[in-house]
Amino acid sequence: MDDHVRRHAEVLVDYCTDIGAEDDVLIRAPTAAEELVVALYEQVGKRGARPVTSWRNARAGRAYARTMDSGNYRTKEHELAAMEETDVVILISGETNTAEGADVDSEKAAASSRARGPILDERLDKQWVITQHPTPAHAQKAGMSTEAWTDFVYGAIDRDWSAQHTIREQLVELLDPAEEVRIVSGEATDIRLSVDGMGTLNDDGEENMPGGEVATVPVPGGVNGEVAFDLPLRRNGRETHDASLTFENGEVVEHAAGRNEAVLTSLLETDEGARRVGELGIGMNHGIDRVIHDLLFDEKTAETVHLALGDAIEECMPDGRESNESAIHVDMLVDMSSDSRIELDGEVVQRDGAFRFEEGFDG
């Protein structure tokens, strides 16, 4: 077995989830990630736990969507029952063809997401981690050779997570007591998010491997302004370019896109919570040296921020406060590397990608 694959499995089982003999482990993985599944079974066996693997199969999913009536989508009770009895979930991406969903009707994709809602809710209550196995298809999407992509992925995963934590903690200390975040980028983005009393997450890579962001959730109703996203929004194999959203009192009131606007529209119509922000994330992983059009990595990239539509991050919600609920949680990215700033309660803490506590900050 390849050492990188074995090390990846060790990080997932030991560091991210700390699996023990009492655990029922659910792995969800695509065909092309078979090597990592084999490595995980080796590690899970060492811990005396019990794994099953649910086969994520984009070709099968497409074939199903094309013959299924939109009206027939219902929650898969057997999948939900399995999730209820699961202790640890390991979700692996790594496609054979990232465009497999390109000819699936977006209304059906949304119906499928809605039907999965209760399963997502249940999963978020477990110990879970999302990761990626390097495949030629993702290398292609990133415009990289398979070998360079493989090095990139393992480079992002095999890191000193404790040193990274300390760097991010400086931002957490500024953000946590703040009442309002303002994000300005170019002409098209100027948005204010009330975060008064909300928790702040220092992402150590336990739920996303690789990790490396700082995140919070806006106060319900407390999002106003406009935001233009710099990276294509990919959803079920299709891309929406130049998406922009206008918020009033926490809700999307206008949306537009330069290509495939229907994908964005159908996303917003998934359910009530899909029109609200469930996360503000700030990328701080200096180990990821470029945006490669893969959100698991991109959202951790330094000099970017992202907003997620949909389900709110539970860990950031203060006790007793109701969080935004949705069957979706879709991250959208803004490049902050130039002509941009982050303000906390009117004070600039990042300008053109450099934080106040970093070299090169020009307040």
Add this chain to the structure above:
Amino acid sequence: MDDHVRRHAEVLVDYCTDIGAEDDVLIRAPTAAEELVVALYEQVGKRGARPVTSWRNARAGRAYARTMDSGNYRTKEHELAAMEETDVVILISGETNTAEGADVDSEKAAASSRARGPILDERLDKQWVITQHPTPAHAQKAGMSTEAWTDFVYGAIDRDWSAQHTIREQLVELLDPAEEVRIVSGEATDIRLSVDGMGTLNDDGEENMPGGEVATVPVPGGVNGEVAFDLPLRRNGRETHDASLTFENGEVVEHAAGRNEAVLTSLLETDEGARRVGELGIGMNHGIDRVIHDLLFDEKTAETVHLALGDAIEECMPDGRESNESAIHVDMLVDMSSDSRIELDGEVVQRDGAFRFEEGFDG
């Protein structure tokens, strides 16, 4: 999509299981059967039902068994919960390497089987079908080219199941009222099974695709004599050659094998029920023209009979009679083509492979 694969999926979804919009469908499939999984999703979508696929992965299973302690095997509660909520189960074999389990400790394989017992019980209460997708590894095992093997598999599946039923019904009418079956083959096999009052199954291919056998279950305690098996017993990638069993009052009291006897021993020690016969099957599928060392096909081959150790066929049990229970159900084959006979209550109904109602019978 290949027409044979699509037709195979149609047979499974329409003929074998008759899936409807109310059904939660569980598919269990190995990597190499991906084409059939895609075809099944297309058909299941047409019926408006809800599929999930559990990835059978022999490499992962081996990696797990090698690091797992025998004492740690317990029933996977999440897998059991999924099975409980399932309506239809489609089990697909079709390996990449049929010897993947060759270096797995047989004690661990038995512990794993025991732990799966409750899941097997639950599955047997559902609508289920076992089938096979043609792969190069199974072609190799059969000593055939991949193309010839593929033709063989689809030739066995694409049959006129109603005409086959009529042929088998002639044996059912003889066997059903009989009190005792005696099977004699060469010097080494002479065994008597009491079948008084037990049901007789005419296998139409609804649970095994391909189908084509007639089966019954012996009365508990009513098996006496010796049987020598003509085909290697394959179990978890290992072969036991020249296996023989001696029964007294329904239980195995002696066993031997020419090679890998430990596999047979560990099988018999799985649980109480593993030492008793759960099935007597008589192959009658004239469409399968040779024994190819794959039991799904071999046990249907004309001019063979088989005994299964372990769990009894529920459909053959009269109301109120307790059936043999076990975590295993392992079929073992006897060649009846020469120097052999089947007697029912002392009357010869098959000699040297030819039935009384067939041409060439020499009573």
